Amino acid sequence: MANNGRKAETVTLTIDGQEVTVPRGTSLLHAAESIGTEVPHYCYHPGLSAPAQCRICLVEVEGAPKLQPSCVTMAADGQVVHTDSPAAKRMRQGVLEFYLVNHPLDCPICDMSGECKLQDYVFDEGREQGRGREPKRVFGRDDFGGDVLYYGDRCVMCTRCVRFMDEVARDSRLTVVERGSRAVIDTFFDRGLDGAAFAGNVVDICPVGALVSKDFLHKARAWDLDHTPSICPNCSHGCNIELHTRDNLVQRLKPRENQEVNGHWMCDYGRANYEWLNRPGRLEAPAVGRGSDRRAADWREALELLFARLQAAEGDVALVGSATCSNEALAGLAALGEEVPGGAAGRVFRSPRAPDEVPLPGFPLLVRRRDLVPNSDGAGLLGFERAGNDDGQGGLEDVAEHGGVVIVLGDELADQGEDFGANASLFVYLGTFDSAAARNADFVLPITTFAEEEGTFVNAQGRVQRFQQGLRPPESARPAWLVLGALVAAFRGEKTPDSAPEAFARLAAAHPAFEGLTWEAVGDGGAALVAEAAHG
Amino acid sequence: MAISVKVMRRPEAGRTSYMRATLKGMSLTFRHMVRPTKVTLEYPEEQPELSPRWRGTHRMEVHADGRPKCVACGLCPTVCPANCIRLVGGEDDQGNRYPIVYEIDEFRCIFCGMCQEVCPVEAIHVGQHFENAEYGRDRFVYDLDRLMEQDHPTTLLWDPSDPRSE
Numbered sequence: 001m002a003n004n005g006r007k008a009e010t011v012t013l014t015i016d017g018q019e020v021t022v023p024r025g026t027s028l029l030h031a032a033e034s035i036g037t038e039v040p041h042y043c044y045h046p047g048l049s050a051p052a053q054c055r056i057c058l059v060e061v062e063g064a065p066k067l068q069p070s071c072v073t074m075a076a077d078g079q080v081v082h083t084d085s086p087a088a089k090r091m092r093q094g095v096l097e098f099y100l101v102n103h104p105l106d107c108p109i110c111d112m113s114g115e116c117k118l119q120d121y122v123f124d125e126g127r128e129q130g131r132g133r134e135p136k137r138v139f140g141r142d143d144f145g146g147d148v149l150y151y152g153d154r155c156v157m158c159t160r161c162v163r164f165m166d167e168v169a170r171d172s173r174l175t176v177v178e179r180g181s182r183a184v185i186d187t188f189f190d191r192g193l194d195g196a197a198f199a200g201n202v203v204d205i206c207p208v209g210a211l212v213s214k215d216f217l218h219k220a221r222a223w224d225l226d227h228t229p230s231i232c233p234n235c236s237h238g239c240n241i242e243l244h245t246r247d248n249l250v251q252r253l254k255p256r257e258n259q260e261v262n263g264h265w266m267c268d269y270g271r272a273n274y275e276w277l278n279r280p281g282r283l284e285a286p287a288v289g290r291g292s293d294r295r296a297a298d299w300r301e302a303l304e305l306l307f308a309r310l311q312a313a314e315g316d317v318a319l320v321g322s323a324t325c326s327n328e329a330l331a332g333l334a335a336l337g338e339e340v341p342g343g344a345a346g347r348v349f350r351s352p353r354a355p356d357e358v359p360l361p362g363f364p365l366l367v368r369r370r371d372l373v374p375n376s377d378g379a380g381l382l383g384f385e386r387a388g389n390d391d392g393q394g395g396l397e398d399v400a401e402h403g404g405v406v407i408v409l410g411d412e413l414a415d416q417g418e419d420f421g422a423n424a425s426l427f428v429y430l431g432t433f434d435s436a437a438a439r440n441a442d443f444v445l446p447i448t449t450f451a452e453e454e455g456t457f458v459n460a461q462g463r464v465q466r467f468q469q470g471l472r473p474p475e476s477a478r479p480a481w482l483v484l485g486a487l488v489a490a491f492r493g494e495k496t497p498d499s500a501p502e503a504f505a506r507l508a509a510a511h512p513a514f515e516g517l518t519w520e521a522v523g524d525g526g527a528a529l530v531a532e533a534a535h536g
Numbered sequence: 537m538a539i540s541v542k543v544m545r546r547p548e549a550g551r552t553s554y555m556r557a558t559l560k561g562m563s564l565t566f567r568h569m570v571r572p573t574k575v576t577l578e579y580p581e582e583q584p585e586l587s588p589r590w591r592g593t594h595r596m597e598v599h600a601d602g603r604p605k606c607v608a609c610g611l612c613p614t615v616c617p618a619n620c621i622r623l624v625g626g627e628d629d630q631g632n633r634y635p636i637v638y639e640i641d642e643f644r645c646i647f648c649g650m651c652q653e654v655c656p657v658e659a660i661h662v663g664q665h666f667e668n669a670e671y672g673r674d675r676f677v678y679d680l681d682r683l684m685e686q687d688h689p690t691t692l693l694w695d696p697s698d699p700r701s702e
Contacts, residue, residue, distance in 0.1 A: 107609075107656075108607050108609030108611070108656045108657065109607045109608075109632075109633040113609070141631075217627065218608065218625040218626055218627055218633050219625070221609075221610040221614070223614065224610065224614070
């Protein structure tokens with residue numbers, strides 16, 4: 001808000017008897033939030049405009065003739081605000097009763113149950129018994145296209161979805177049709193949400209169960225899900241997300257607010273691609289030996305054998321990294337390449353790449369990037385070069401026939417033939433899945449996916465972001481930073497890194513691009529790399 | 537407070553007669569012979585009358601067309617203190633939410649009846665039933681079909697004439 005210099009930067013007001021000082025231009029709703037008072041609201045969303053039409057955030061401001069909508073009333077000096085006065089409470093009860101006039105109260109079969117704002121507010125302050133005697137109007141449900149289903153009966157007409165499509169996606173595909181009790185949200189004729197790249201966000205911002213995800217429909221109850229802060233693995237923008245898991249399976253991805261990266265939003269492509277984290281048939285135990293000589297081994301034996309083989313290895317080392325692996329894992333791989341006597345021959349990674357970027361017009365920071373992997377920028381910073389085509393295939397011809405040591409991390413080698421690494425004096429495969437191309441591997445070591453470990457990615461903005469462990473890994477799979485860190489530590493005669501923060505500290509010490517960053521500084525919100533190092 | 541010990545003085549053997557006690561016991565025996573009070577039942581020919589609040593193995597109510605009444609809302613697995621209910625929800629061909637998998641492990645169940653109490657559509661019930669013997673342990677995980685087949689009377693969790701147990 002404009003500040004003409006004569007007015008103070010902050011204002012002091014009283015909310016529910018508590019004095020609070022907020023910057024000028026703060027709404028009463030945010031001012032109340034800053035002292036821990038939640039004023040109920042539906043139509044207001046911090047990422048959208050505030051039309052003040054849901055009427056549930058009305059609060060009493062002393063001196064004002066009527067109750068004021070707190071989402072658009074700005075805090076002013078000396079204001080005395082009551083969010084919980086009898087007048088405000090009575091009004092909220094009345095508004096809630098109106099919302100329930102046509103609401104079907106089908107909470108038992110509603111996907112939003114447990115995270116629904118109507119449920120919460122009515123439970124807090126609503127009437128115990130309904131007074132309506134007239135039949136409720138029935139709309140049934142409507143397929144909006146894309147991943148979105150609309151249950152008109154549950155809708156509270158907050159129009160967050162309409163405003164999201166208008167203001168943020170800038171692709172007006174939803175509107176309110178009819179008026180009064182017949183009002184519903186609808187698409188324009190047969191042009192639904194199909195093909196809209198960010199339409200899935202309307203499900204997140206819907207405060208009730210009116211807009212639900214087809215993919216998540218009836219899959220799990222909200223209260224059964226564990227929420228883990230993570231980073232979207234499906235493009236190099238690295239939107240901050242939450243993994244919602246149940247029974248050790250990812251059930252859905254939801255955006256997590258970070259104004260520096262993705263605001264409140266994420267794209268539908270990222271949202272939909274999580275099933276690969278639940279794929280069964282993982283590598284479960286370390287194995288040593290080529291082809292028919294392969295046998296299972298425990299980690300200690302496998303690592304001791306591998307260390308001995310690496311010390312005696314002939315020829316230089318070809319490293320294949322993966323841009324779905326964390327910085328810690330890639331740094332461990334790079335360090336191992338330097339320690340092996342033959343020295344490094346080359347470091348490559350492969351990644352699928354989309355033909356174009358998909359920006360979100362109303363929030364320009366958020367772009368679905370071309371690189372459809374989370375850590376291509378981190379891999380680049382750690383000295384890996386991108387190889388292969390835009391499908392993430394090819395480019396490994398030299399490595400396949402390399403005569404020295406070959407170490408493959410994370411890459412599934414699905415496009416490679418059975419003779420991959422046949423000439424290698426030592427071929428080590430650290431992966432999540434077995435692959436035909438790993439037939440010649442002397443060591444097959446099971447590692448965890450990003451959802452099963454802690455670590456960091458570097459996104460396309462040059463920002464280091466942390467993800468946390470949301471899933472339990474299979475039996476004997478270990479994080480790649482631990483496996484590689486143990487080998488590097490054996491070469492250097494130091495202690496094995498015992499945690500991801502420790503692995504990150506060693507990475508930051510070894511690579512100038514990460515200089516000065518600490519695990520704590522990266523935190524939940526991420527931290528920018530030194531600009532020139534990131535894009536130099 | 538100190539612990540007080542009371543020393544029982546038993547009559548010494550040979551200085552007391554047990555005749556009186558024997559006669560007292562025999563008189564009770566003869567009284568039962570003349571005027572018997574029967575407490576045993578000729579089970580299984582005779583069946584015991586169960587309390588209306590008896591909580592036995594579960595049963596799932598069904599609609600007239602044979603579909604289970606359950607809407608897979610997930611409240612019973614949530615409330616279950618023994619964690620014995622497994623539920624996977626889904627959508628049937630008419631667009632109704634229904635349980636694809638509904639299993640109760642009757643061995644883990646503690647028969648508290650909270651599943652019945654919490655059910656918003658009065659689908660799952662505990663029953664007035666106690667004859668649960670099976671030939672194998674695996675038969676004690678009741679699946680949806682089994683729960684729907686059960687036809688014993690369901691439990692009244694409270695007495696309708698005295699809902700607050702006053």
